[in-house]
Amino acid sequence: VALLNPFILSHPLVRPLYGFLKECNDSPLTKEVLDCGAGGKNPPLALFYEQGYRVYGIDMTRQQIELAQKFCVEAHTNLPMIQGDVRHIPFKDESMSFVYSVNTLCHLSKRDTATAMKEIERVLKKSGLCFINFVSVDDCGFGRGKEVSTGEFLQEEEWYSGIVKEGHICSYYGDSEPDPYFELFKILRKEKRITELLIEKSHPEGGGWQMADICYTAKKL
Ligand SMILES: C[S@@+](CC[C@H](N)C(=O)[O-])C[C@H]1O[C@@H](n2cnc3c(N)ncnc32)[C@H](O)[C@@H]1O
Numbered sequence: 329v330a331l332l333n334p335f336i337l338s339h340p341l342v343r344p345l346y347g348f349l350k351e352c353n354d355s356p357l358t359k360e361v362l363d364c365g366a367g368g369k370n371p372p373l374a375l376f377y378e379q380g381y382r383v384y385g386i387d388m389t390r391q392q393i394e395l396a397q398k399f400c401v402e403a404h405t406n407l408p409m410i411q412g413d414v415r416h417i418p419f420k421d422e423s424m425s426f427v428y429s430v431n432t433l434c435h436l437s438k439r440d441t442a443t444a445m446k447e448i449e450r451v452l453k454k455s456g457l458c459f460i461n462f463v464s465v466d467d468c469g470f471g472r473g474k475e476v477s478t479g480e481f482l483q484e485e486e487w488y489s490g491i492v493k494e495g496h497i498c499s500y501y502g503d504s505e506p507d508p509y510f511e512l513f514k515i516l517r518k519e520k521r522i523t524e525l526l527i528e529k530s531h532p533e534g535g536g537w538q539m540a541d542i543c544y545t546a547k548k549l
Pocket residue numbers: 364365366367368370371372386387388389392412413414415429430431432435436487488489
């Protein structure tokens with residue numbers, strides 16, 4: 329299927345998302361995928377939609393869902409998305425072949441992330457696949473704001489593109505720290521990605537920072 333809109337090529341998770349898509353394509357399970365934290369102006373679900381998957385999205389923030397709906401109108405795409413919290417996923421047990429969550433669990437405390445991971449495990453079918461990324465302690469955001477618990481900072485700034493939420497949590501992880509979230513999974517791939525952005529002309533600060541995350545692809549046992 330031809331790409332309707334190659335926006336995905338500029339998404340920061342593009343390569344890992346294509347990797348996950350390949351894992352899903354290779355799986356014998358039904359082609360259905362849930363994105364937790366699916367909203368925003370460049371919804372990665374479009375990638376799966378274009379590949380013929382039945383797609384579902386949840387997002388906690390109405391404005392983010394509206395941005396995704398705007399994208400759908402412009403791209404003549406249909407990405408069903410409902411308001412929902414990854415800590416209480418509004419889907420039945422073992423109802424999804426594939427679940428992913430990108431650049432989203434970093435906005436949860438580590439305790440809430442454990443709850444979210446249990447929910448992702450609950451809605452996945454046996455042998456279903458998940459893809460999750462966590463922000464590393466090597467990211468330039470680590471240490472910014474007030475540390476309220478180990479690696480959890482209250483940061484008073486833009487939450488994500490255009491939406492400001494005062495005093496929100498950002499969680500940062502050591503290289504092995506997220507492993508226990510995958511107790512009921514087999515980890516198929518774990519990748520730490522460090523990008524040093526020297527110049528970013530479209531950003532007000534112009535660049536000069538390091539982004540680092542830890543990506544997991546895992547299969548439910
Ligand atoms: C940085 S944006 C990433 C959006 C999208 N995943 C992407 O990669 O373009 C984080 C998203 O997570 C959503 N979010 C934050 N906490 C959430 C929660 N507890 N449950 C569901 N969505 C949540 C936000 O509303 C926001 O749309």
